[in-house]
Amino acid sequence: MIDVHNHLHDPCFQGERERLVDTMREAGITACVVNGTCEEDWPEVARLAKRYPGFVLPAFGLHPWKVADRSSSWLDTLAAFLESHPGAGLGECGLDRFMKNPDLEAQQGVFRAQLRLARELHRPATIHCLRAWGPLLENLKAIDQRPRFLLHSYGGSREIARQCLELGAWYSFSGHFLHPRKVRTREVFADLPTDRILVETDAPEMAPPNPPYHFGTHNHPANLPFIAAKLAALCGCPVDTLTRNAQRFLGRSDEESSV
Ligand SMILES: [Zn+2]
Secondary structure (H helix, E strand, O other), rough: EEEEEOOOOOOOOOOOOHHHHHHHHHHOOOOOEEEOOOOOOOHHHHHHHHHOOEEEEEEEOOOOHHHHOOOHHHHHHHHHHHHHHOEEEEEEEEEEEOOOOHHHHHHHHHHHHHHHHHHHHOOOOOEEEEEOOHHHHHHHHOOOOOOOEEEEOOOHHHHHHHHHHOOOOEEEOOHHHHHHHHHHHHHHHHHHHHHHEEEOOOOOOOOOOOOEEOOEEEEEEEHHHHHHHHHHHHHHHHHHHHHHHHHHHOOOOOOOOOO
């Protein structure tokens, strides 16, 4: 079972990673995509990928919350990290109007540059989007050749999901959507084609209600099988389908190896 989106490099896990990875493996997790968010944390993601080869699949990206703090050489640094990690994805990147004082202009430039880079280097891209669905669609359409892309923790409407699907989107579901009030999001996932659905923890964020594993007040990354079982039931597919989808999205199956 593959977690397509977590943040195992997050400082809250400092000193505990050995134990976390053991617990994840015992729970049946075979790999996880660890998403960097800014220039400062890319080296830590790279370190974890080296420490846990084949288990930590690295992804490097500039998150919309970190756009204001980027250096003038961020894109070159990002390209260098991706080039030195041939199996790495691009992520996470995206658009966010929910944050305090969003600079959408800057976010869009950074987002498009990353989509182009992912395409150029044939890497799948992981996208974060909050309350910026219109700009997301515009930017995706403005790119003539898109990389394979995942809308992670997808919380948009059915209509936006349909439009993004036409552009080739994949969707991942996080445990937070198992809360009773998230019924609309669950309905959207139940309607998506089962070959486009993935599962993630987004640990240490987005904890499910009543999880089997706890990490203080944070989401434990070993909660993935618990979330996957609920998602599979919701979508009427076996859990194995989610794993196969993850392999296809990540280019680790023969079916879809190039982006
Ligand atoms: Zn994330």
